[in-house]
Amino acid sequence: MTELTCDICRDLIPLVVDGVASEESEAAVKEHVAVCAECRDMYQNELERGIASLREKTADEKVLRRVRIRLAWQGMLLTFAALAVTTLTVRTVFLLWMLPAVGAASYVLMRRYSLAVPVLAGAAVLVWDRSLLSGVVMGGLLCMGIVIAALLIFAFGKEKQHDL
Ligand SMILES: [Zn+2]
Numbered sequence: 001m002t003e004l005t006c007d008i009c010r011d012l013i014p015l016v017v018d019g020v021a022s023e024e025s026e027a028a029v030k031e032h033v034a035v036c037a038e039c040r041d042m043y044q045n046e047l048e049r050g051i052a053s054l055r056e057k058t059a060d061e062k063v064l065r066r067v068r069i070r071l072a073w074q075g076m077l078l079t080f081a082a083l084a085v086t087t088l089t090v091r092t093v094f095l096l097w098m099l100p101a102v103g104a105a106s107y108v109l110m111r112r113y114s115l116a117v118p119v120l121a122g123a124a125v126l127v128w129d130r131s132l133l134s135g136v137v138m139g140g141l142l143c144m145g146i147v148i149a150a151l152l153i154f155a156f157g158k159e160k161q162h163d164l
Contacts, residue, residue, distance in 0.1 A: 068155035103145025118142035
């Protein structure tokens with residue numbers, strides 16, 4: 001096994017801690033820190049730094065996930081509120097209640113291309129009904145479904161990756 005000088009060992013330590021050093025380098029560093037107290041100190045400091053930054057990243061993701069879940073819930077509440085108001089004020093159109101679900105389903109199936117659905121549906125209704133309100137309601141409710149589905153998939157999708 002190659003004998004390392006302290007200088008070379010210290011150059012290699014960050015690479016070993018980050019997991020990008022070659023196996024040979026890693027073995028040489030570990031061999032060196034076993035017999036050199038100064039380099040061992042640096043190695044331990046670097047290890048702690050690495051663990052701390054890993055923890056920070058995980059914490060960030062947790063916060064982000066919580067924010068996404070909260071946004072998804074708020075979106076759902078807003079959607080229900082919009083549906084209730086529209087149903088009460090315009091007229092009872094039960095088809096409206098299916099729109100967010102249709103939007104969510106289109107996102108699951110088509111991902112970012114699903115944005116075409118509210119645009120086309122909104123435009124179609126606008127032309128058909130000759131009412132801007134109908135078009136906006138149609139497109140808006142479909143959009144809300146898409147946004148909610150996107151947030152939920154993003155939030156819970158990450159979690160699944162971490163379990164692996
Ligand atoms: Zn040394």
